[in-house]
Amino acid sequence: MSESLEGLNLSGDEIKRISDAMKDEKFRKLFVEYAEELSDPENRRLYEEELSRLENERGMDITFVNPTPGYVLKTSLNGEQKAFINICQSDKIDKPSGKREKESGKNGLMWYLPHSFAPPREDLDKNGQKCQVYDVVFHPDTYRMAESNQRFKKLVEDTALDGIEKQFAAKLDRKNLKRPNMKFKGTPTATVIRTKSQNGTPNTENEFLKKLPNPYEDKVAPKKVSENKIVEEKNKRNSESSETKVSGPTVPKYSIIHRSELDLQEYTNNQANKKSTRPKELVVTIQLPLLKSAASADLDIFEKRLVLESKQPAAYKLDIMLPYPVNDEEGSAKFDKTKHSLIVTLPVIPVPDKLDEELTTSNIESEGTDMLKDSVVENKPLIEKLVSIIPSNSIIYQKPDFSFTQDTETVNFVINVKNISRDSLTTDFPTPYSIHLKFLSLGSGGFPMNYSLYIEFDEDCQIAEDHCSVDVSTTALVLLILKSKESRREWNGFKAGVDVNSLEVR
Structure with missing residues (x-):
């Protein structure tokens, strides 16, 4: 039981209390009834009606968007963890529209693709590792056109990726975009679009409504996504120029740590104990969120250079100069499967003895x-x-x-x-x-x-x-x-x- 709760970030006491409660047959029965009540379509309809009525009294109209699963895009987020983008459809979103325009002497078709975003949520991949999931919802007409036309499908996917990066300040790896055989990552969840009501005025006499926080200033439609709402926006894209040119492998994130042994004698005023500032080892950590092991990556170490390259299942290439010369025959590398990172430890070539002697006798004070x-x-x-x-x-x-x-x-x-x-x-x-x-x-x-x-x-x-x-x-x-x-x-x-x-x- 405790192993299945690891991803929930619970304390040891909370895990123990939940485990003990699940042993009680009466509690399990009540828990099942509660879960069935939440999943009952009739209860969900009543909840939506009550919430709509409450929001209407505040001068807001809300539209519930229940996404219909479509297909999934898989990539990495900020070069650190996996990310899944659910491309969904709902008739609550406006239909696509296009018009002919002439630009730079050429005729083109300018598309308007209304879509909405759900706030990102954390989930687990099939290996139990944390990942981020985004829902992007289009009108069914947009989805059908994408299914029948590859160029239009590319336009839809670029619109989704651009919107996620803009709305949530995220960086997605477009060079390693995959399409796994799945219709939806996680469980489809309804979200809402709030807009200022065109009919009636807010009820300002209800004391209970006054105490509720207003989700938007001046009761206008939101411009940014928060935890309990989504935004519908129209993205203006040109079908002839929207194809993003993505070429070459992705450069992964990396860090270089200088590691040395600590000797307290180095902190005395005795010049004979002064050592070079050159570290003993360099530890290079390379983030490879889309790799499961180092078997698919080629690593080459030179005296002043490190080169890593992989082609499948994701294309990565890193070519960097090292800050110090290293012994390329005595280094070590290991792959951390939990963090999807390659850790390379390289011994640094020591400073020549002659230079050490000259520096020691040069009377340079601390x-x-x-x-x-x-x-x-x-x-x-x-x-x-x-x-x-x-x-x-x-x-x-x-x-x-x-x-x-x-x-x-x-x-x-x-x-x-x-x-x-x-x-x-x-x-x-x-x-x-x-x-x-x-x-x-x-x-x-x-x-x-x-x-x-x-x-x-x-x-x-x-x-x-x-x-x-x-x-x-x-x-x-x-x-x-x-x-x-x-x-x-x-x-x-x-x-x-x-x-x-x-x-x-x-």
Whole structure:
């Protein structure tokens, strides 16, 4: 008994009381009678009549929408858990309508698809895991047209998905949309549409009605869904342009945790006990809500990169750079079936002993963050010493965080990296439409970080190399690029990466 109540979030005392009550034959008999009374259509009709009369006295008209099951869409919600969307029908919803319109010189058919949403509810999938369920109700004519026309069916489904994301601030995975062989997830439940009454005025003398909370301000039709009502709205969609282009696999959610051993000696003032800020392990957790196991996923680990890809039963692809070099031969991975997540543990390659020795003897005090900043600004030998320790052919670069603005004449990049060494900064123009920056920075732990940023514009976006400037401060680097005279206009964008082989569109 207690196992079947796990999903109800009950306390141990509540579970015990329910279990004891179900052992009583008299209680079981009363419970069955209560359940039959709730499911009796006549009792439901009386309840709806009484509720309609009560709402009418408050100046509101209500319409009960009893959804007729249709079919189900299955996907994931916010990249974390499963979600089911029930596509239903009811004659209480307005009929669809369409009209011919001309846009961009082409004739098209503009459709109006009235529909309603029920508030999302929590349910369990067949494995007993929690999931979210949404009901979207259309008129039967809309449903019949969707059954006979695949393009119209796509329009109906896009309308449902767009509405759910807008009304409930949800993010649905459209790239892994499935259609399981089921007509409805859960039990169909009637919901209501409340509108301001056109006949009569509210009864303001009834003291009981005054105490009841008004569901809407100024007694107007609701614009948002709450716990006990749904909203009917007309969604304007163009049948020729509504097909959402969904291509490529979904990028799953992930997190990276830096894990290290804690030693109390690290918190003393003895410099001999100071260790590098580099962690011992990286723990990468990847959310895969539509996978049942890791058997269908391919995982590749490189020294500075992690790649995961699956095609069935859901298409996922994750390709990320790791913040530290790892030992790709000694890592481990396990799949958590309860959370539908893959946990990858990767040992980090330690800092070279020579660099550890140099950093330990550099007399950097525990409160020496300001000292490090001064050494960067004043070009003291500390940076030069650290640069000379690391062979140039073994440097591992990472891409810095940056922001980007432009006008018709200039492009401005702000690179958000602190304590940049001016002496380490190099600027190169590989092509007339690209620029490559390299520099070194000292973190607060005294560990040098090497950065590289390769920026490439379109070929017709030429750079005036002689008029570009770089300004370095203690908190950031500002790169000002002057556009050549023949290229002075708004540029469409650019590609950026660590080098020319790792460029990504921005």
